[in-house]
Amino acid sequence: MKKADGAAPETVIRVTPEMAANARAGLSTAAAPKTIDAVAIGSPHLSLAEFDMLERLIAGRRLGVPIYACTGRHALSGLEQVGRRKALEASGVVIVADTCVVVTPIMPVLSNGVLMTNSGKFAHYAPGNTGYSVLYASLADCVESAVLGKPRFTDIAA
Amino acid sequence: MSAAPEILVPGRTGQGEALVLTAPISFWGGVDPKTGRIADVRHPQHGEIISGRVLFLPGTIGSSSASAVLMELVHNGRAPAALVLHEPDAILLLGLIVAREMGWETPIAVQLARNVFETYRGSTVNVAGDGALTIAG
Numbered sequence: 001m002k003k004a005d006g007a008a009p010e011t012v013i014r015v016t017p018e019m020a021a022n023a024r025a026g027l028s029t030a031a032a033p034k035t036i037d038a039v040a041i042g043s044p045h046l047s048l049a050e051f052d053m054l055e056r057l058i059a060g061r062r063l064g065v066p067i068y069a070c071t072g073r074h075a076l077s078g079l080e081q082v083g084r085r086k087a088l089e090a091s092g093v094v095i096v097a098d099t100c101v102v103v104t105p106i107m108p109v110l111s112n113g114v115l116m117t118n119s120g121k122f123a124h125y126a127p128g129n130t131g132y133s134v135l136y137a138s139l140a141d142c143v144e145s146a147v148l149g150k151p152r153f154t155d156i157a158a
Numbered sequence: 159m160s161a162a163p164e165i166l167v168p169g170r171t172g173q174g175e176a177l178v179l180t181a182p183i184s185f186w187g188g189v190d191p192k193t194g195r196i197a198d199v200r201h202p203q204h205g206e207i208i209s210g211r212v213l214f215l216p217g218t219i220g221s222s223s224a225s226a227v228l229m230e231l232v233h234n235g236r237a238p239a240a241l242v243l244h245e246p247d248a249i250l251l252l253g254l255i256v257a258r259e260m261g262w263e264t265p266i267a268v269q270l271a272r273n274v275f276e277t278y279r280g281s282t283v284n285v286a287g288d289g290a291l292t293i294a295g
Binding site: 102 | 200
């Protein structure tokens with residue numbers, strides 16, 4: 001492969017499905033836990049469109065463990081105006097505004113806590129900053145797991 | 159043996175057991191500011207304590223809050239005895255500069271090529287005021 005100026009690249013990395021799978025597996029640190037203690041989403045902060053998706057996935061159910069939903073005040077004001085924040089909180093969603101659970105000590109301190117997340121950034125920083133071990137999963141699996149209080153993977157097993 | 163690296167940030171001369179990191183680290187999320195323990199579970203030196211050690215850093219990654227962690231380590235008396243960096247790092251070392259502005263005593267930071275880091279592994283290393291590294295024992 002040559003660059004436009006004709007110089008050869010220093011190295012060529014060919015990304016394989018196996019490399020992607022390994023990277024994804026490396027985001028999880030919890031070894032086959034039976035239960036989870038919390039779900040954290042919203043890094044980057046949730047948009048209104050993502051809140052739409054969250055509401056569709058929860059579908060009025062009551063969560064077994066909290067979903068910490070991190071967002072900005074601008075998205076939040078849109079939710080509050082039409083009562084959506086109250087409905088989410090009634091389901092067991094904990095809204096976190098203008099910060100997140102790996103920067104601010106929001107989640108309870110647990111010695112063997114397990115956090116599920118769909119955020120690569122949370123997955124990277126949560127073990128060191130919160131003490132929780134991590135399971136990385138899709139948003140849909142995060143919501144199903146929060147409802148059940150235990151990990152459920154319908155997407156790629158982490 | 160001795161080497162004379164360039165001084166990146168002047169500070170208190172230091173002596174301590176060498177801690178040679180084998181992978182780059184982000185201090186934010188990677189080092190506990192209260193204990194000096196490497197908290198990044200994916201880092202090869204996870205669990206090691208950087209406090210009081212001559213810390214050899216082959217590279218730093220990310221977070222712009224790394225400077226705050228280093229400053230807190232200084233404030234908590236949990237800073238390394240000295241920092242040896244492969245290359246200057248404006249984010250991390252800002253922590254030393256701000257800590258010094260606060261009137262706290264900060265460890266010296268010097269630059270040394272990472273390909274000689276292994277020379278110091280397992281040794282007690284002294285970093286002098288002129289930046290010179292000496293194996294003390």
